[in-house]
Amino acid sequence: MTLVLEAVRLSRRFGGVRAVSDVSLALHRGTLHAVIGPNGAGKSTLVNLLSGELAPDAGSILVDGIDVTGWANWRLARAGIGRSFQRTNVMAGMTVLENVRLAAQAVLVPGRRLLRPAAREAAPLRAARAALLRVGLEEVADLVAATLSHGQQRLLEIALALAVQPRVLLLDEPLAGMGAEESERLAALLRDLARDHAVLLIEHDMDVVFSVADSVTVMVDGRVLERGAPDWIRDSVAVRDAYLGHDV
Secondary structure, three states, X not given: OOEEEEEEEEEEEEOOEEEEEEEEEEEEOOEEEEEEOOOOOOHHHHHHHHHOOOOOOEEEEEEOOEEOOOOOHHHHHHOOEEEEOOOOOOXXXXXXXXXXXXXXXXXXXXXXXXXXXXXXXXXXXXXXXXXXHHHOOHHHOOOEHHHOOHHHHHHHHHHHHHHOOOOEEEEEOOOOOOOHHHHHHHHHHHHHHOOOOEEEEEOOOHHHHHHHOOEEXXXXXXXXXXXXXXXXXXXXXXXXXXHHOOOO
16 A cells, blocks of 8 residues: 555644644555544544644644645645535535536646636646546536535535545545435445545544444544554444444
């Protein structure tokens, strides 16, 4: 397995609250690493650190062995880091294709050509159509994003992340608000994406986590409580006491 992204002893404080404290993890191509834990555990803050939305107070982030700590989110996107957000973050008045093409254009078009008409740039359009095909939204490409179902909008979020042609996908609760049938389809997509990406998944649906994850990190109060294979995590007394309960 190829190590793509490594976080080494990351910490981030907000005032007197240490949201992330001394957290390390490694993401490898071809694997899905889930991060679970109760609300307030620091999971989304960790994703924000890895994607460049926030800078760590301590620790380092490496991509392909290169220290990218403190890089801005746009620069990390160009380095191969794609992410989705916990809350739907699409441009509701634009078509599905326009949403994804714009995401691709931000990374695939050099800054000196951004003033050219978008229609003259073929690469973003190809990347957008490929991303929509991957998530199963190619048939609704010309619909306005606001008309999509909640589940389709969550898939559109993933397409936006795929449009930048990433090697790492950071997915923050992509199943939030989905019904059982939609969750099952998205779980299949996650397994497919993990074949050729390094995937980090934040998720509260434990059935999905244990069915798709190759490894799991459990966070509590900003720290790593446990890390290991899904069966190990499921059977951990410490994890059951802190998060899963004893009925899982």
